[in-house]
Amino acid sequence: MVKGNHLRLFFAIELEPNIKSKLLTIQDRVLDVNGTAVPGENFHITLSFLGKVAERELESILDGLSVSLHAGEAFSDVQVSPFSVTLNQLTYWPKPKIIAALIDDQSQGLGRLKKSIESVLTSIGHFQFDRKSYKPHVTLFRHVDEPPKHLADLELTVAVKRFSLLESVQGRHGVNYHMIESWPLKQSSIKQQLLGL
Numbered sequence: 189m190v191k192g193n194h195l196r197l198f199f200a201i202e203l204e205p206n207i208k209s210k211l212l213t214i215q216d217r218v219l220d221v222n223g224t225a226v227p228g229e230n231f232h233i234t235l236s237f238l239g240k241v242a243e244r245e246l247e248s249i250l251d252g253l254s255v256s257l258h259a260g261e262a263f264s265d266v267q268v269s270p271f272s273v274t275l276n277q278l279t280y281w282p283k284p285k286i287i288a289a290l291i292d293d294q295s296q297g298l299g300r301l302k303k304s305i306e307s308v309l310t311s312i313g314h315f316q317f318d319r320k321s322y323k324p325h326v327t328l329f330r331h332v333d334e335p336p337k338h339l340a341d342l343e344l345t346v347a348v349k350r351f352s353l354l355e356s357v358q359g360r361h362g363v364n365y366h367m368i369e370s371w372p373l374k375q376s377s378i379k380q381q382l383l384g385l
Contacts, residue, residue: 194240196356197249199305201233201298201348202367203326210344211275211289215328217340218278221287223332230365231326233273233291235302235351238315249353250369252312253305268304270373271297275326275344280335287332288325289342297348298324301373305351349373 203211208228215225241249275289293299299322309315352370356363 194242197238197241198354199235200354202352203231207346214340214342218336221329221336223329225329226327233324236306252308268301268373270349271295273346275342278339285332286327287329288327291324
């Protein structure tokens with residue numbers, strides 16, 4: 189963690205090394221892109237971007253999530269069981285100038301997890317979140333002025349078993365992400381599975 193008064197924080201799904209390796213192969217197949225390739229170690233799925241957060245607030249964020257996650261399933265605000273998503277399409281977004289792998293999330297697990305985390309943080313009084321449409325993705329290239337003529341095909345299944353709080357640190361060679369804390373998703377009880385919860 190960097191020293192200073194504020195940290196740039198966000199919640200995300202970190203990807204397994206084998207998924208990162210496959211995405212690097214996909215990156216290599218996009219031949220005519222004029223942009224900056226995102227390093228493989230930085231591949232992730234953003235859930236909620238918190239922005240600049242005072243260091244003194246970090247402890248209450250961690251405490252709030254810890255209490256919620258360990259309060260018992262009947263009272264926990266973060267009640268999302270492990271699930272899978274599919275990275276199924278590359279796209280170019282002109283406004284942020286990125287090429288990203290889009291995510292097919294049939295179970296709506298990412299959206300539910302994002303909402304649960306934001307609910308906890310709102311309840312402890314630190315954050316207000318906008319309600320923009322959530323488009324989960326993995327950024328592969330930044331600073332892309334024009335779309336390439338051909339975007340490689342892909343179909344990768346990602347198992348989502350935990351989520352993390354990451355710090356974005358600007359270093360000499362670009363941005364690096366450091367994990368502050370990580371939490372496993374809870375398996376549903378038999379009763380919850382039968383009730384479809």
